[in-house]
Every structure is written in structure tokens, then in C-alpha cells.
Amino acid sequence: MAETPPRRSDATKAAILAAAREQFAAAGYQAATIRAIAAVAGIDPAMVMRYFGSKELLFAAAAEFDLQLPDLTALPRSAVGAAMVSHFLDRWEGDETLMALLRTAVTNDAAAERLRAIFATQVAPVIARLCGEPRAAVAARAGLVASQILGLALCRYVLKLPPVVGLSRAEIVRRVGPTLQAYLFQT
Structure with missing residues (x-):
């Protein structure tokens, strides 16, 4: 059976995604524009909107993220929860595209x-x-860690709840670290 050749719409969509990845990486989420992405893809901006609907949805489709998780096995077990919270605060505060993905995911x-x-x-x-x-046995642990980290990011950086925004990083690590520690290691 002969393989079906790719449709032109598939090629256009792939070109848009490649251009979007390039533009989001080069300019960041806020500065990247649909016009610039379309220009790199060699198409009209209306085509980008036709395929993806909005900048946010294009971003979600094009997003490739590395959480850059450190090797936490080298730490004393009692320090892992705090280190994980600290790492995620660094990632949320240092990557506007990750925040854009969280806002869009809601x-x-x-x-x-x-x-x-x-x-x-x-x-x-x-x-x-x-x-x-x-890995299959840690699904609940991973889900609880995700709920804590994503909930914290949503409240602090997206909803900007004043009591959470007002906490220092050290206070967040001190308060949330033990929760992650429990999710990770309590049976």
C-alpha cells in the first residue's frame, strides 16, 4: 500500500510551528508577534490564526520546555522538598514562556x-x-507534587493573590518545602 503524501496544510502547519518555536525562543513570549511568526513561515498572518486561533494556542502547540530539574539524589533526603520548591520558583520567575503556558492551560x-x-x-x-x-508506583506522588507546584505558581504569578505574592522566597520554601517532602517520601 502506498504511503499517503503529506497534505499541504500539514506542511503549512509545520512551518508555522517551526517559525513559532524560533520566534518564541529568540524574542520571548511577550515580544513574539503573529506577524513575525508568519513572516518567518512565509505566509499571511491570517493563516496563523486560521490554524491556531490565537497566540496563546500557537504557543501551547509549539512549546517545548525543559524544567531543568537538578539531580536531587545527591542531596540529603531531608533537603529535597525545599530544594525542589526553590528550583521551581527559579523556573517560574525566570521563564515567561512557562508562565504563558500555565495561563493558557487553565x-x-x-x-x-x-x-x-x-x-x-x-x-x-x-x-x-x-x-x-x-515510575508507575509514583504517579500519585508526582500528581500531588504537581498540584502543589502548579497551585503555587497559579496563585503567586497568574492570579497574584496578595498574601502569596507578599511571601518572600525563603518563606515559601520554608512553608511549602515540608509539604513536598511529605508528598515525596511519606508512605
């Missing part, structure tokens, strides 16, 4: 799936190594 299924995939493929394996358990 209302868009594709972005939510992308965020779930990031946590499943990057956080769950780290937790499995930390706990010495098979």
Missing part, C-alpha cells in the same frame, strides 16, 4: 495536555529515582 485543553505531559515526562521520573520506586 482555559485550553491542548495547553493543559502539554503541561500534563511536561510533568509526566520530567517530574515523575525524578520522583521515581528519588523514591527508588518504579
Whole structure:
């Protein structure tokens, strides 16, 4: 059976995604524009909107994130929760595109799936190594860690709840670290 040749719309969509990745990486989420992405892709900006609907949805489709999780197995077990909170605060504060994905994921299924995939493929394996358990056995732990980290990011950086925004980083690490510690290691 002969293989079906790719449709022209598939090629256009791939060109848009490649251009979007390039522009988001070069200019950041805020500065990247649909016009610039379309120019790099060699198409009209209306085509970008036709395929993706909005800058946020294009971003969610194009997003490739590395949470850059450190090797936490080298730390004393009692310090892992605090180190993880500190690391995630660094990531949320240092990457506007990650924040854009979180904002988009709240209302868009594709972005939510992308965020779930990031946590499943990057956080769950780290937790499995930390706990010495098979990856399948740490799903609940990884889910609870994600709920804490994503909830914190949503409240502090997206909703900007004053009591959470007003906390220093040290206070957040001191208060949230033990919660992650419990999620990671309590049976």
C-alpha cells in the first residue's frame, strides 16, 4: 500500500510551528508577534490564526520546555522538598514562556495536555529515582507534587493573590518545602 503524501496544510502547519518555536525562543513570549511568526513561515498572518486561533494556542502547540530539574539524589533526603520548591520558583520567575503556558492551560485543553505531559515526562521520573520506586508506583506522588507546584505558581504569578505574592522566597520554601517532602517520601 502506498504511503499517503503529506497534505499541504500539514506542511503549512509545520512551518508555522517551526517559525513559532524560533520566534518564541529568540524574542520571548511577550515580544513574539503573529506577524513575525508568519513572516518567518512565509505566509499571511491570517493563516496563523486560521490554524491556531490565537497566540496563546500557537504557543501551547509549539512549546517545548525543559524544567531543568537538578539531580536531587545527591542531596540529603531531608533537603529535597525545599530544594525542589526553590528550583521551581527559579523556573517560574525566570521563564515567561512557562508562565504563558500555565495561563493558557487553565482555559485550553491542548495547553493543559502539554503541561500534563511536561510533568509526566520530567517530574515523575525524578520522583521515581528519588523514591527508588518504579515510575508507575509514583504517579500519585508526582500528581500531588504537581498540584502543589502548579497551585503555587497559579496563585503567586497568574492570579497574584496578595498574601502569596507578599511571601518572600525563603518563606515559601520554608512553608511549602515540608509539604513536598511529605508528598515525596511519606508512605
